[in-house]
Amino acid sequence: MEVIAGRGLYQIYPGGVLANEDVNLSVEKGEIHALVGENGAGKSTLMKMLYGEIAPTKGKILVKGEEVEFHSSKEAMEKGIGMVHQHFMQIPSMTVAENLVLGTGKSLFVDRKKAVEECKALSEKYGLQVEAEKKVSDISIAMRQKLEILKALYRGAEIFILDEPTAVLTPQETEELFVQLRSLREKGHTILFISHKLQEVKALCDRMTILRDGKTMGTYGVESLSEADISRLMVGREIRLDIEKEPFSPGKKVFSGKNIFLQGEGGKAILQNLSFSLSEGEILGIAGIDGNGQNELCQVLVGTLSANGAELQLFSQDFSAFSVQKRQDLGISYVSEDRFLYGSAPRLSLEENAISRSYREKALFSFGLLNSGKIQAFTKKVLSAFSVKYKNTKQDVKSLSGGNAQKLIFGREYEANPHLFILNQPTRGIDVGAIAFIRKKILDMRKNKKAVLLISADLTELLSLSDHILVMHEGRFVGYLDNDGSLTEEELGLYMLGVKEDSQERIGEAYEQ
Amino acid sequence: MGEILSILGKEDFYFAMLRTATPVLLTTLGAMTASRAGVSNIALEGTMLFAAFFGVIVSAFSQSALLGFLAAVGIGLFISLLLSYFIVELHSNGILSGIALNTLASGGTIFLLFLITGEKGASTSLHSLKLPALNIPLIENIPFVGKILSGQHILTYLSLLLVFAIATLFKKSRLGMEIIAVGENPEAAESLGISVKRVKRTALLISGALTGMAGAFLSMGYVGLFSAGMTAGRGYIALATQAIAGGNAYLAFLASLLFGFCQSMANYLQNTGVPLQFIQLIPYLSIVVAYCAYCRAKLKR
Numbered sequence: 086m087e088v089i090a091g092r093g094l095y096q097i098y099p100g101g102v103l104a105n106e107d108v109n110l111s112v113e114k115g116e117i118h119a120l121v122g123e124n125g126a127g128k129s130t131l132m133k134m135l136y137g138e139i140a141p142t143k144g145k146i147l148v149k150g151e152e153v154e155f156h157s158s159k160e161a162m163e164k165g166i167g168m169v170h171q172h173f174m175q176i177p178s179m180t181v182a183e184n185l186v187l188g189t190g191k192s193l194f195v196d197r198k199k200a201v202e203e204c205k206a207l208s209e210k211y212g213l214q215v216e217a218e219k220k221v222s223d224i225s226i227a228m229r230q231k232l233e234i235l236k237a238l239y240r241g242a243e244i245f246i247l248d249e250p251t252a253v254l255t256p257q258e259t260e261e262l263f264v265q266l267r268s269l270r271e272k273g274h275t276i277l278f279i280s281h282k283l284q285e286v287k288a289l290c291d292r293m294t295i296l297r298d299g300k301t302m303g304t305y306g307v308e309s310l311s312e313a314d315i316s317r318l319m320v321g322r323e324i325r326l327d328i329e330k331e332p333f334s335p336g337k338k339v340f341s342g343k344n345i346f347l348q349g350e351g352g353k354a355i356l357q358n359l360s361f362s363l364s365e366g367e368i369l370g371i372a373g374i375d376g377n378g379q380n381e382l383c384q385v386l387v388g389t390l391s392a393n394g395a396e397l398q399l400f401s402q403d404f405s406a407f408s409v410q411k412r413q414d415l416g417i418s419y420v421s422e423d424r425f426l427y428g429s430a431p432r433l434s435l436e437e438n439a440i441s442r443s444y445r446e447k448a449l450f451s452f453g454l455l456n457s458g459k460i461q462a463f464t465k466k467v468l469s470a471f472s473v474k475y476k477n478t479k480q481d482v483k484s485l486s487g488g489n490a491q492k493l494i495f496g497r498e499y500e501a502n503p504h505l506f507i508l509n510q511p512t513r514g515i516d517v518g519a520i521a522f523i524r525k526k527i528l529d530m531r532k533n534k535k536a537v538l539l540i541s542a543d544l545t546e547l548l549s550l551s552d553h554i555l556v557m558h559e560g561r562f563v564g565y566l567d568n569d570g571s572l573t574e575e576e577l578g579l580y581m582l583g584v585k586e587d588s589q590e591r592i593g594e595a596y597e598q
Numbered sequence: 599m600g601e602i603l604s605i606l607g608k609e610d611f612y613f614a615m616l617r618t619a620t621p622v623l624l625t626t627l628g629a630m631t632a633s634r635a636g637v638s639n640i641a642l643e644g645t646m647l648f649a650a651f652f653g654v655i656v657s658a659f660s661q662s663a664l665l666g667f668l669a670a671v672g673i674g675l676f677i678s679l680l681l682s683y684f685i686v687e688l689h690s691n692g693i694l695s696g697i698a699l700n701t702l703a704s705g706g707t708i709f710l711l712f713l714i715t716g717e718k719g720a721s722t723s724l725h726s727l728k729l730p731a732l733n734i735p736l737i738e739n740i741p742f743v744g745k746i747l748s749g750q751h752i753l754t755y756l757s758l759l760l761v762f763a764i765a766t767l768f769k770k771s772r773l774g775m776e777i778i779a780v781g782e783n784p785e786a787a788e789s790l791g792i793s794v795k796r797v798k799r800t801a802l803l804i805s806g807a808l809t810g811m812a813g814a815f816l817s818m819g820y821v822g823l824f825s826a827g828m829t830a831g832r833g834y835i836a837l838a839t840q841a842i843a844g845g846n847a848y849l850a851f852l853a854s855l856l857f858g859f860c861q862s863m864a865n866y867l868q869n870t871g872v873p874l875q876f877i878q879l880i881p882y883l884s885i886v887v888a889y890c891a892y893c894r895a896k897l898k899r
Contacts, residue, residue, distance in 0.1 A: 159791035188790030
């Protein structure tokens with residue numbers, strides 16, 4: 086039986102962007118149906134229409150054969166559709182149980198005791214373990230995700246839309262989630278699983294619908310397509326993500342950092358005694374669950390956070406007291422984890438963003454003033470070297486797709502020709518084509534004898550690029566691993582969860598005198 | 599020093615402390631309700647001033663204190679509705695909208711006062727009414743404490759009840775929970791079917807009603823007249839006391855008492871040799887100092 090379907094759906098955003106064009110989707114009851122496509126292919130738009138957050142410009146949505154017209158997500162909920170957003174829709178200062186019942190019921194007062202009981206009963210029934218009386222701010226990401234699923238169940242959802250649910254999970258947590266999703270399927274629920282990780286789709290889903298450039302490329306049984314077939318349907322060309330790497334031959338030592346400590350509010354240790362070094366032609370990966378100090382470590386190196394007492398050196402020159410700008414001049418480039426929050430000024434033009442690092446350089450000036458012709462030429466050079474798709478150099482960065490914006494930022498930092506390249510989640514949330522491009526450039530850096538520090542939540546990426554991998558857990562290094570080909574994602578996951586830990590001597594080897 | 603000690607021994611001093619804390623307390627509770635919904639209600643000062651003005655005018659022309667009080671609360675609601683229209687519907691900047699309303703109030707009340715009475719300073723020519731003070735049986739007979747707690751203004755008692763009401767609102771009620779949710783994560787609230795606009799508007803209206811009461815207390819409490827600029831910055835002080843209280847209604851009461859304490863102390867010190875201007879500064883300075891101390895303590899934690 087078809088439980089949810091879209092027929093000939095169009096979505097034209099104000100400004101004329103055609104996000105969905107004649108999209109057709111049909112999901113059967115009791116299946117796990119994948120929705121795959123590059124970023125910008127229109128997955129989120131389709132989801133938003135199915136969940137009532139936006140209305141389709143044209144076309145029909147059918148729930149259990151009945152045509153529906155949603156004016157809000159509340160109406161979608163009433164029809165049994167539940168959504169697990171990528172950004173959890175939770176109130177951190179409230180307890181798990183309070184979050185569960187929030188927005189339901191009509192009585193004047195809230196019965197907390199009943200909420201806790203209901204939470205426990207529901208969690209028991211579906212095997213989704215949560216701590217009902219804990220504050221959401223104190224529970225793990227994985228538990229927050231379970232809460233999100235429970236919330237949908239509590240509201241009577243039979244059809245679940247999960248938006249890239251595994252992006253924030255370790256391999257072990259992902260495995261657990263899959264077990265729970267399969268058990269939901271056995272209970273007769275239907276799951277729409279949005280992902281661009283093809284292995285996961287193959288491991289979990291029954292069928293999949295592929296989106297490309299806002300159009301549906303058909304629905305297939307997962308068994309009937311290979312990963313290469315899927316990626317060809319997604320991007321229209323075959324993309325090889327497997328990477329050919331030259332053997333590791335480190336040169337001179339480029340960077341060394343010693344005794345990096347950082348305390349947060351209330352004296353809580355965020356970074357504890359981190360020491361490591363990097364050589365020419367080395368890619369050092371840093372693995373870890375989000376929020377274990379990776380971002381702070383980057384900030385300490387870049388200079389936006391100061392860690393007193395840390396010894397930071399580039400080619401034996403101590404730069405720990407240097408400003409951000411002086412560090413850049415010294416040869417440090419940084420691609421931050423959030424391209425629109427830190428990496429660029431999204432409302433400024435491509436030109437302004439392209440020169441935001443090099444605007445002091447003489448090459449851009451004429452008669453003591455910035456020369457617009459030179460700026461444009463420089464911008465075009467960066468854009469073409471990194472094959473950014475754009476209309477003109479005056480358009481704002483926000484109007485680029487995520488992958489193109491990231492390529493621009495990456496290109497700007499790359500063009501500065503740094504000695505040390507710090508990359509924080511360089512390929513997060515961008516399309517496969519851009520991922521392949523950026524990874525190739527990272528390897529070019531390595532070939533050109535640069536030192537690359539690569540922080541990534543994508544373990545495949547770390548394993549395919551890094552020479553060594555340091556694992557961070559609660560602000561400490563808990564593992565230092567040679568990436569010699571035998572290392573697996575599961576092994577990394579054990580370190581990331583804090584289950585496994587290397588000896589102090591072994592971790593000390595990351596810092597070479 | 600000896601003088602201060604002798605003041606601290608007087609029951610009248612504590613009586614005055616509660617009295618002067620009342621308008622700040624009401625406004626603080628109002629600021630808190632708005633703030634928890636994620637809106638900074640900068641317009642408190644102007645709302646209070648308008649309420650004080652209309653309380654006097656309506657009570658003078660209707661010769662009903664109750665109608666005057668209702669008018670004050672009503673105008674509080676109206677100004678907040680206006681503010682919520684700017685902020686919630688038009689997405690205007692809350693600070694600019696608030697300042698606009700405040701300046702409108704300070705000029706507008708004088709203008710209206712002049713139109714109605716021909717005076718620009720105070721409504722002395724109008725015979726406006728006051729709301730009553732209440733003696734509480736039994737409590738009034740207790741020595742010392744009785745003289746402090748009994749015989750207070752009806753709105754002072756109301757404000758104390760409202761401390762419990764607001765505390766209960768946030769702790770127990772569905773609306774309170776929705777206000778907190780909207781303030782903390784509006785996107786999440788919206789996704790759960792809570793109307794962010796409705797909740798913000800409701801919180802602003804509660805804030806307006808409470809501030810309207812504070813205005814009524816100023817012009818219909820003890821003096822029984824409206825004078826230009828009579829709110830004297832209490833609406834801004836309430837933003838600071840609210841920040842100190844951080845969403846806790848009981849702390850709001852304590853922070854307002856601190857203001858009352860200093861204001862009352864300042865009143866008593868007027869008869870000593872200390873310059874008047876300095877004395878009038880004390881209550882405001884004390885809140886600034888208290889807020890600094892609070893922020894420092896929070897930073898260290």
